[in-house]
Amino acid sequence: DQQVKQNSPSLSVQEGRISILNCDYTNSMFDYFLWYKKYPAEGPTFLISISSIKDKNEDGRFTVFLNKSAKHLSLHIVPSQPGDSAVYFCAASNGITGANNLFFGTGTRLTVIP
């Protein structure tokens, strides 16, 4: 049973425009959410996170929004750059199953077109 879902397997965006990656979850006990990006032949690289007590967290070009009532989060990348092309994974955890037991979505492949 997939508790974290990324329903868009791929996304293409022009350089300089906004990229919006979406993620939905089913477990209301999740209290921490993270985004990772992954290049081929490398492990996932941590990008940004958000606690369930917040609805927005910003770090440079990356902003994560959390809508708890909708069990939805999104990652905004502005402006998008060709180097952002990678697979992006949404992940979640909770204090019951452990902070380091991450539940991952299946990933969205972002392609930024120069």
Place this chain on the structure above:
Amino acid sequence: KAGVTQTPRYLIKTRGQQVTLSCSPISGHRSVSWYQQTPGQGLQFLFEYFSETQRNKGNFPGRFSGRQFSNSRSEMNVSTLELGDSALYLCASSLGASGAGGADTQYFGPGTRLTVL
């Protein structure tokens, strides 16, 4: 600061064999978690070790086991390999803060690509 390292990077085994994978965490990190990535199931949590003790465990059979040493390095073992065990095995390390969500960010190694023939 050096990142998470995993050895070997690639491994080919045959059904029925056993395999041991190694992970060296970032210096100062005390928690090591293992994940399996397959095209069909995505990234799935195997287990976490903290201070040489298994702290959390995912839904994998007992053929998958691990351990952690006093220097926080960790090994993962898979016995009686099956074709379905072919996957990328990722190790992640973190400081190992309390078990409450939100206190710990994991940093991943490059993974070990295991192929079972």
